[in-house]
Amino acid sequence: MTPDTQTATLSQRLSGSGLRPTPQREVVYQVILSKRDHPTAEEVFDRVKARMPGISLATVYNCLDALVQCGLIKQVNFVREPTRYCPNLHEHAHFHDEASGRIHDIEIPAEVMDRLRALLPTGFAATSVDLSFRGAAGDAPDPPDSPA
Numbered sequence: 001m002t003p004d005t006q007t008a009t010l011s012q013r014l015s016g017s018g019l020r021p022t023p024q025r026e027v028v029y030q031v032i033l034s035k036r037d038h039p040t041a042e043e044v045f046d047r048v049k050a051r052m053p054g055i056s057l058a059t060v061y062n063c064l065d066a067l068v069q070c071g072l073i074k075q076v077n078f079v080r081e082p083t084r085y086c087p088n089l090h091e092h093a094h095f096h097d098e099a100s101g102r103i104h105d106i107e108i109p110a111e112v113m114d115r116l117r118a119l120l121p122t123g124f125a126a127t128s129v130d131l132s133f134r135g136a137a138g139d140a141p142d143p144p145d146s147p148a
């Protein structure tokens with residue numbers, strides 16, 4: 001996906017959700033796409049400030065909410081940790097490295113997700129499935145800078 005396509009997608013998605021594609025929302029989205037390390041809102045704020053010095057933390061929170069609402073990013077929650085944000089919209093699990101605090105995306109094959117959903121009793125329909133692992137990660141590479 002080229003940056004142009006991403007910007008078009010962002011504008012389309014935001015307007016599709018009844019939200020204006022503001023420069024602030026675009027910068028917040030670009031910051032999350034450019035370093036896929038599951039930043040917290042405070043970390044996003046620090047990175048956005050480098051490009052848009054006048055922006056406030058409250059505005060960053062509002063932008064994050066808007067991007068979550070229109071499905072461009074997902075919230076990732078771990079117990080006793082601030083919410084983090086992930087632009088990977090493919091179904092995936094997270095691996096939380098307890099030593100470094102880093103979060104790794106773990107792709108889940110579709111057939112595994114199908115088997116997990118099949119565990120639900122009749123009449124139960126999951127709209128989302130959250131899977132996370134905690135432990136020690138090996139020498140995994142840094143998250144890619146380019147979109148998957």
Ligand SMILES: [Zn+2]
Pocket residue numbers: 038076086087088092093094104105
């Ligand atoms: Zn993720």
